[in-house]
Amino acid sequence: MSLLIKGADLAGAGAGDLLVRDGVIVEAGAVSVPADAEVIDADGLVALPGLVDLHTHLREPGREDAETIASGSAAAAVGGYTAVLAMANTSPVTDTAEAAERVAELGQRAGLVDVQPVGAVTKGLAGEELAELGLMARSRARVRVFSDDGRCVADARVMRRALEYVKAFGGVVSQHSQDPRLAGPDACCHEGELSGRLGLPGWPAVAEESIVARDVMLARHTGSRVHVAHASTAGTVEVLRWAKAQGIAVTAEVTPHHLVLTTDLLAGYDPTFKVNPPLRPAEDVEALREALADGTIDAVATDHAPHARHDKEHAFVDAAFGMLGLETALSVVSDVMVRSGRLDWAGVARVMSVSPARIAGLTGHGRPLAVGEPANLTLVDPDATVTIDRQASHSLSRNNPWHGRTLTGAVHGTVLRGRPTVLKGALA
Numbered sequence: 463m464s465l466l467i468k469g470a471d472l473a474g475a476g477a478g479d480l481l482v483r484d485g486v487i488v489e490a491g492a493v494s495v496p497a498d499a500e501v502i503d504a505d506g507l508v509a510l511p512g513l514v515d516l517h518t519h520l521r522e523p524g525r526e527d528a529e530t531i532a533s534g535s536a537a538a539a540v541g542g543y544t545a546v547l548a549m550a551n552t553s554p555v556t557d558t559a560e561a562a563e564r565v566a567e568l569g570q571r572a573g574l575v576d577v578q579p580v581g582a583v584t585k586g587l588a589g590e591e592l593a594e595l596g597l598m599a600r601s602r603a604r605v606r607v608f609s610d611d612g613r614c615v616a617d618a619r620v621m622r623r624a625l626e627y628v629k630a631f632g633g634v635v636s637q638h639s640q641d642p643r644l645a646g647p648d649a650c651c652h653e654g655e656l657s658g659r660l661g662l663p664g665w666p667a668v669a670e671e672s673i674v675a676r677d678v679m680l681a682r683h684t685g686s687r688v689h690v691a692h693a694s695t696a697g698t699v700e701v702l703r704w705a706k707a708q709g710i711a712v713t714a715e716v717t718p719h720h721l722v723l724t725t726d727l728l729a730g731y732d733p734t735f736k737v738n739p740p741l742r743p744a745e746d747v748e749a750l751r752e753a754l755a756d757g758t759i760d761a762v763a764t765d766h767a768p769h770a771r772h773d774k775e776h777a778f779v780d781a782a783f784g785m786l787g788l789e790t791a792l793s794v795v796s797d798v799m800v801r802s803g804r805l806d807w808a809g810v811a812r813v814m815s816v817s818p819a820r821i822a823g824l825t826g827h828g829r830p831l832a833v834g835e836p837a838n839l840t841l842v843d844p845d846a847t848v849t850i851d852r853q854a855s856h857s858l859s860r861n862n863p864w865h866g867r868t869l870t871g872a873v874h875g876t877v878l879r880g881r882p883t884v885l886k887g888a889l890a
């Protein structure tokens with residue numbers, strides 16, 4: 463059984479066919495249809511290497527009412543993803559080899575995307591004692607990305623030791639950059655003129671920027687790799703630009719929501735827009751777009767953060783932080799970055815597949831669409847317009863900040879190791 467993808471624009475490099483057999487691309491260019499082939503007519507579609515999300519919250523184990531590995535995998539596949547990194551802030555936390563192996567196994571069972579567990583940096587995300595980093599790395603789950611996401615590794619000494627430790631096996635620490643002493647326990651909004659007017663306790667931009675600055679210096683000192691999760695301010699971009707010019711091993715991601723949504727959406731106190739780090743002013747959004755286009759920011763990562771209704775539908779100050787992202791990310795990036803000419807489709811492949819796979823050490827993903835490579839790919843209809851409806855989701859949660867918006871560019875199909883997981887926008 464083989465699969466022929468006919469006439470796609472191959473990551474913006476011109477039209478061609480791809481013949482896939484046993485999960486591998488075996489012919490590329492002009493291919494005649496083999497008798498046994500399933501054919502996908504990809505005329506007018508763009509083929510990208512399968513999308514990779516560096517930052518997904520799947521909530522299993524512990525909060526299966528908000529998301530399961532199966533429901534999150536379905537949302538990911540429909541969003542064009544072939545691999546996701548599952549954050550460690552579950553209950554219990556992914557801080558042991560067994561916990562990581564369990565996540566990977568549930569991902570395999572769901573079978574829609576590769577679910578690669580992220581390991582906690584510290585036991586229980588408590589920020590004090592290092593988790594079993596080496597055991598997680600050597601386990602069957604082969605953990606390479608470590609993060610206490612949801613919390614910052616605030617103690618510089620712990621961060622330094624974590625960086626030294628993961629260096630031995632080529633790991634990376636993904637930091638939720640936020641100084642808890644500057645941000646304060648009640649912060650729930652960007653600190654600025656609007657937070658004052660709304661009477662909401664704010665997070666200053668410097669709470670993020672000071673940790674990013676500290677961590678790039680720790681990366682330089684240790685010679686180890688640090689990754690900045692959900693970069694959200696212009697000051698963070700400046701620090702990253704400086705650090706990269708020095709050759710320091712730092713990478714960074716931006717979320718789709720921080721590329722578009724601004725802090726003034728909080729004027730209606732709608733908790734859908736409550737997220738950590740907070741939505742920022744338009745100047746920050748512009749700096750993030752520019753940084754993504756010029757490579758200062760390496761990747762787009764969703765920070766897909768599903769929350770059950772009874773955690774989200776509260777007064778603003780009491781609601782949970784986070785928003786959905788897996789199903790809409792490609793459309794948002796297409797709409798804001800491609801349509802404006804700031805990224806071409808090769809650029810989208812870079813920021814949504816190639817760079818995330820490289821950062822995470824996933825060797826089977828983010829590969830060129832070429833003979834001999836694993837057939838993980840995403841088919842995009844660049845001209846389709848979609849109006850986002852929060853009810854039409856594979857996620858178990860409904861905290862979708864894009865509800866009601868119309869975006870140009872949509873995922874048409876997803877192929878995982880030669881098997882279509884999504885066709886015509888729906889699970890295959």
Ligand SMILES: NC(=O)N[C@@H](CC(=O)O)C(=O)O
Nearest residue numbers: 519611612737738767783784
């Ligand atoms: N982004 C969020 O607002 N929430 C995340 C945690 C995080 O990414 O920091 C969550 O787990 O809900």
Ligand SMILES: [Zn+2]
Nearest residue numbers: 611612638738
């Ligand atoms: Zn975070």
Ligand SMILES: [Zn+2]
Nearest residue numbers: 549611612765
């Ligand atoms: Zn997160």
